Amino acid sequence: MQIFHPGDIGYDDERSGFQTGLRHEPQVVFAVENADDVRKAVDHAETHGLECAIQTTGHGLTVPTTGVLISTRRMNGVEVDPVTRTARAEAGAVWQQVIEKAAPHGLVPLSGDASDVGVVGYTLGGGFSVLAREFGFASDRVRATEKVGEVVTALEFELVEAGDVHAGEMFFDVQHAEAVFDAFHAWHLPDHVTPALTTLGEVVRVTFASTRPFDVEHLRVAPRLTDEFGLRPFAQAAGKPLPPHTYQGDNVLLGDLPLDALHGLREKAADASMFLGVLPLGGALDTGATHLIKLLAPRLGVEEQLEEVFDEVRPFVIGRSRNFRYAVG
Numbered sequence: 001m002q003i004f005h006p007g008d009i010g011y012d013d014e015r016s017g018f019q020t021g022l023r024h025e026p027q028v029v030f031a032v033e034n035a036d037d038v039r040k041a042v043d044h045a046e047t048h049g050l051e052c053a054i055q056t057t058g059h060g061l062t063v064p065t066t067g068v069l070i071s072t073r074r075m076n077g078v079e080v081d082p083v084t085r086t087a088r089a090e091a092g093a094v095w096q097q098v099i100e101k102a103a104p105h106g107l108v109p110l111s112g113d114a115s116d117v118g119v120v121g122y123t124l125g126g127g128f129s130v131l132a133r134e135f136g137f138a139s140d141r142v143r144a145t146e147k148v149g150e151v152v153t154a155l156e157f158e159l160v161e162a163g164d165v166h167a168g169e170m171f172f173d174v175q176h177a178e179a180v181f182d183a184f185h186a187w188h189l190p191d192h193v194t195p196a197l198t199t200l201g202e203v204v205r206v207t208f209a210s211t212r213p214f215d216v217e218h219l220r221v222a223p224r225l226t227d228e229f230g231l232r233p234f235a236q237a238a239g240k241p242l243p244p245h246t247y248q249g250d251n252v253l254l255g256d257l258p259l260d261a262l263h264g265l266r267e268k269a270a271d272a273s274m275f276l277g278v279l280p281l282g283g284a285l286d287t288g289a290t291h292l293i294k295l296l297a298p299r300l301g302v303e304e305q306l307e308e309v310f311d312e313v314r315p316f317v318i319g320r321s322r323n324f325r326y327a328v329g
């Protein structure tokens with residue numbers, strides 16, 4: 001195992017991740033390779049009374065540590081068992097590895113829209129998959145957890161039998177946003193379909209996926225910049241990795257989302273130059289919430305603005321998801 005202190009060659013690489021706006025500032029980084037290494041790092045933190053943070057990819061960095069950083073990226077073994085239809089992923093594994101090993105057996109994991117996200121961090125936060133409404137949260141499929149203290153060293157979880165999936169996306173110019181939001185809100189959504197509605201500056205994107213066929217004709221309410229829908233390998237629906245960047249964001253879970261509140265969110269998010277994500281829940285997601293709302297800004301220092309935009313739906317807020325919290329405490 002390599003251990004890095006400030007000033008060492010490799011220290012900055014080891015503490016850096018997907019979030020480029022902030023980094024951990026640890027006294028020491030333990031670049032762990034196995035559970036024994038994790039034990040040494042945890043013991044060091046305990047002996048010296050230091051806080052201990054874990055980083056795999058840095059996608060979900062919330063509050064940087066000044067104590068011990070356990071960097072798991074070298075500890076990244078993945079095994080797939082086609083007989084039990086399960087996978088075992090070590091602490092530093094990312095979804096792409098599981099997707100690649102499961103695919104030859106007609107199996108897929110409940111991974112999300114970015115295949116370079118860490119398996120463990122994602123699953124500990126619930127794990128909202130591109131097939132979430134059909135199969136539930138990734139955390140529902142966990143069979144065994146290996147731990148050293150609070151650090152998960154490996155997870156064993158069920159895979160889902162699926163080859164190709166029905167999936168696609170539509171992009172609209174933002175001038176058609178109101179009509180697209182109306183159509184999305186009116187969608188009589190079958191329980192097996194998982195859609196997402198996102199505003200990204202000048203465009204509005206709708207994505208959707210299921211292992212079973214469904215219809216999206218009613219969403220074609222305006223000219224599309226892109227309109228793709230068909231049967232495709234799960235890996236394509238699972239999303240491409242993005243380059244590292246600076247971002248801050250948060251989410252809320254809602255017990256209801258009336259149309260006027262949805263439009264209020266859309267307008268307020270646009271005024272604040274933030275990206276808005278709307279994820280309908282229900283189906284196999286047994287949360288009591290109807291929607292998860294995500295906000296994301298490509299900059300830091302927007303904590304107050306995030307809450308001002310969420311004010312549009314404040315009466316309906318019933319909680320927050322642990323995932324989709326970025327650079328917020």
Ligand SMILES: Cc1cc2nc3c(=O)[nH]c(=O)nc-3n(C[C@H](O)[C@H](O)[C@H](O)COP(=O)(O)OP(=O)(O)OC[C@H]3O[C@@H](n4cnc5c(N)ncnc54)[C@H](O)[C@@H]3O)c2cc1C
Nearest residue numbers: 055056057058059060061112113114118121122127128152
């Ligand atoms: C571009 C992007 C797309 C995303 N898409 C989705 C999506 O589709 N669905 C979804 O549900 N989420 C999604 N997320 C959120 C993501 O699941 C969380 O941010 C998650 O925490 C990332 O885990 P990580 O290990 O990659 O990140 P890291 O920043 O390395 O870790 C995040 C946190 O997870 C915990 N953690 C990580 N490893 C361990 C471990 N071994 N033991 C104990 N705790 C650990 C720690 O608290 C750590 O601070 C996305 C995030 C981004 C940035």
